[in-house]
Amino acid sequence: MITVCLLGAGNIATHIYKAIKVADSLEVVQWYNRTLSSLAPYKNEVATTDKIKDLVEADLYILAVSDDAISEVSKSLPFNNRLVAHTSGSVSIHDLNQKNQRAVFYPLQSFSKNLDVDFSKVPICIEVLEKANIKIFKAIGTALGCKTYKINTEQRQTLHLSAVFVNNFTNQLYRIAHEISDAKSINFDILKPLIQETARKVEVLSPYMAQTGPAKRNDKKTIKRHLKQLENEEHKAIYEMLTASIQKTHGVTNKR
Amino acid sequence: MITVCLLGAGNIATHIYKAIKVADSLEVVQWYNRTLSSLAPYKNEVATTDKIKDLVEADLYILAVSDDAISEVSKSLPFNNRLVAHTSGSVSIHDLNQKNQRAVFYPLQSFSKNLDVDFSKVPICIEVLEKANIKIFKAIGTALGCKTYKINTEQRQTLHLSAVFVNNFTNQLYRIAHEISDAKSINFDILKPLIQETARKVEVLSPYMAQTGPAKRNDKKTIKRHLKQLENEEHKAIYEMLTASIQKTHGVTNKR
Numbered sequence: 001m002i003t004v005c006l007l008g009a010g011n012i013a014t015h016i017y018k019a020i021k022v023a024d025s026l027e028v029v030q031w032y033n034r035t036l037s038s039l040a041p042y043k044n045e046v047a048t049t050d051k052i053k054d055l056v057e058a059d060l061y062i063l064a065v066s067d068d069a070i071s072e073v074s075k076s077l078p079f080n081n082r083l084v085a086h087t088s089g090s091v092s093i094h095d096l097n098q099k100n101q102r103a104v105f106y107p108l109q110s111f112s113k114n115l116d117v118d119f120s121k122v123p124i125c126i127e128v129l130e131k132a133n134i135k136i137f138k139a140i141g142t143a144l145g146c147k148t149y150k151i152n153t154e155q156r157q158t159l160h161l162s163a164v165f166v167n168n169f170t171n172q173l174y175r176i177a178h179e180i181s182d183a184k185s186i187n188f189d190i191l192k193p194l195i196q197e198t199a200r201k202v203e204v205l206s207p208y209m210a211q212t213g214p215a216k217r218n219d220k221k222t223i224k225r226h227l228k229q230l231e232n233e234e235h236k237a238i239y240e241m242l243t244a245s246i247q248k249t250h251g252v253t254n255k256r
Numbered sequence: 257m258i259t260v261c262l263l264g265a266g267n268i269a270t271h272i273y274k275a276i277k278v279a280d281s282l283e284v285v286q287w288y289n290r291t292l293s294s295l296a297p298y299k300n301e302v303a304t305t306d307k308i309k310d311l312v313e314a315d316l317y318i319l320a321v322s323d324d325a326i327s328e329v330s331k332s333l334p335f336n337n338r339l340v341a342h343t344s345g346s347v348s349i350h351d352l353n354q355k356n357q358r359a360v361f362y363p364l365q366s367f368s369k370n371l372d373v374d375f376s377k378v379p380i381c382i383e384v385l386e387k388a389n390i391k392i393f394k395a396i397g398t399a400l401g402c403k404t405y406k407i408n409t410e411q412r413q414t415l416h417l418s419a420v421f422v423n424n425f426t427n428q429l430y431r432i433a434h435e436i437s438d439a440k441s442i443n444f445d446i447l448k449p450l451i452q453e454t455a456r457k458v459e460v461l462s463p464y465m466a467q468t469g470p471a472k473r474n475d476k477k478t479i480k481r482h483l484k485q486l487e488n489e490e491h492k493a494i495y496e497m498l499t500a501s502i503q504k505t506h507g508v509t510n511k512r
Contacts, residue, residue: 067478090478108446110453110468115460117453123446149446158440159447161482162433166447167454168469169498170426175463175505177418184414190364190379190405191415191422192459197366197373198423199455203448204371207431212366213424222323222346226417234501241497242425245490249431 002140003029005058007073009038011111012087013064017042019119023143030056053078059136062087062105063096071095083133089160093127093153103128105137106156107146110167120145125156176235183231208249215246258396259285261314263329265294267367268343269320273298275375279399286312309334315392316341318361319352327351339389345416349383349409359384361393362412363402366423376401381412432491439487464505471502 004020006013006028013033020026028046033039036050049055055078063086065073070086074097077084084096085103096102104127109117124146126137134150141148151159174195178188201210214222223243230236246252260276262269262284269287276282284302289295292306305311311334319342321329326342330353333340340352341359352358360383365373380402382393390406397404407415430451434444457466470478479499486492502508 090481109450110457112457112461112466112468115457121449121452123449125446149443151442155440155442157481157485158437158442161485162437162442162447163450164469164471164482164495165429165433165436166451168467168471168502169494170429170451170454171458171463171467172471172498172502172505173421173426173429174458175467176501177421178463180421181414181418184411186407186411186414186418187405188462190381191418193377193379194365194419195422195426195455195458196377198426199451201366201368201371202427202430202451205368206444207427207434210368211424211427211431212368213420215420215424215428225346225413226420229413229417234504238425238497238501239420241494242428245432245494246424246428248490249428 002026002060002136002143003058005030005032005055005061006064007032007061008064008066009033009035010064010066011113012107013062014113015111015117015119016062016064016087016107017046018116019144021045023145026140026143029058052076055079057082059083060085060140061100067091071097074100083136085137089125089163090157093129101130101133103133103137104156105140106159108159108163110163122146124148125151125159127151127153127156173238176238179232180230180235211246211250213246215243216250216252218247218252258282258316258392258399259314261286261288261311261317262320263288263317264320264322264325265289265291266320266322267369268363269318270369271367271373271375272318272320272343272363273302274372275400277301279401282396282399285314308332311335313338315339316396317356318343323347327353330356339392341393345381345419346413349385357386357389359389359393360412361396362415364415364419366419378402380404381407381415383407383409383412429494432494435488436486436491467502467506469502471499472506472508474503474508 006017020028030047031039032049039048061084063073067088070091080099082100084100085105087105089106093102093104106125107122108125109122124141126148128134138148181188262273276284286303287295288305290306295304317340319329323344326347336355338356340356341361343361345362349358349360362381363378364381365378380397382404384390394404437444
């Protein structure tokens with residue numbers, strides 16, 4: 001049994017807690033948060049505390065707190081030389097106080113409060129300072145049914161950046177499509193199968209191979225009509241920039 | 257039984273053929289293409305022809321040909337007053353020759369040559385000039401297990417434009433993430449669960465509600481670091497533009 005102390009009560013902490021709860025050889029032995037009320041729904045199934053000095057012994061302390069709090073919380077831990085990991089995609093491993101063995105346990109997924117996640121499909125990116133510590137994270141990955149990836153700081157920060165493109169920016173494109181279609185009284189549901197298929201395609205094809213459409217075909221007539229249709233200058237600028245990006249990727253020479 | 261003559265041998269034609277083939281009350285009675293060799297794989301299961309004057313009678317003629325060919329092919333049809341539909345998201349219904357009853361049968365999905373599509377999940381957008389013709393398209397939708405939507409020309413062209421955002425542009429964001437992560441020897445597979453989850457989320461939340469990340473939080477430190485990480489000026493410009501777009505959508509006042 002690998003024992004874990006969980007710190008924090010946000011989305012990531014809650015999803016980690018739920019995943020560990022149903023895993024065979026893992027146990028959350030204590031859950032800390034500075035305000036106890038956030039942990040109230042779980043108080044009958046796990047030991048909870050709001051006193052950092054009361055933290056019990058565990059194989060691993062997961063600091064699933066906000067980026068800005070990592071340094072301070074790690075400093076306030078009342079013990080030395082134990083294994084402590086934060087869960088952030090962007091904070092340096094060196095922000096963790098050096099009195100403990102430092103690591104990063106970064107689940108690369110978008111967690112929402114009320115949306116359950118199949119944790120076994122979440123890739124866990126692991127960074128350690130002492131090589132020997134990788135073993136326990138591999139074991140945790142196996143217990144959770146997750147793939148784990150050993151990465152370095154630069155890779156983690158690059159993944160965090162890449163995630164902004166495939167998650168936040170992609171979602172904003174969905175939002176723009178929602179605005180455009182709403183303006184003409186079109187049900188956004190009509191676009192959902194295409195959204196799913198676009199995501200599904202890159203499971204089997206590279207994004208390069210999956211590309212289609214007027215930009216790649218250099219279909220100037222359609223591009224011109226689309227730009228004319230767009231009433232919002234900002235949407236127009238995004239259309240032009242991403243069209244140019246596709247054309248650059250696919251070697252379309254386009255002298256307009 | 258509703259009988260269909262299919263014209264064209266591209267991706268859309270092929271996917272429509274396969275969908276009709278397995279549908280109970282629909283039949284492709286003839287498949288036309290100007291070069292017969294493209295239809296060779298199907299010649300033992302359906303009547304094929306490359307002579308437009310040999311077209312047989314059918315309840316519906318589906319012109320799944322390229323946008324530029326629609327007008328000419330519809331003009332060359334050797335009959336009058338039958339129901340003829342093109343499958344384009346952008347071509348006017350009036351590009352079809354007026355000697356026949358004109359319609360549009362626009363399946364809003366991204367079709368690739370070697371990727372099977374669950375046609376029952378493809379929304380079919382229908383445009384007709386004679387209202388009575390909507391009935392046969394509803395019946396075809398039912399037979400295919402598809403949702404059908406009656407739309408007008410402006411709505412169809414808006415859907416086509418929206419599709420560029422959620423499909424081509426989204427795919428280009430995947431491509432950029434692929435480039436960024438490749439440059440640091442990161443396996444693109446690590447990002448795939450996040451891509452799937454981002455698409456899955458808008459099945460249950462609006463894109464507005466689903467948004468997260470540094471732009472929405474106005475996390476200036478992270479945004480600044482991301483911009484510094486980006487080595488490609490074009491990627492930087494896209495990052496800035498989509499960050500500004502998210503912040504405008506979510507009312508983030510950001511004086512830099």
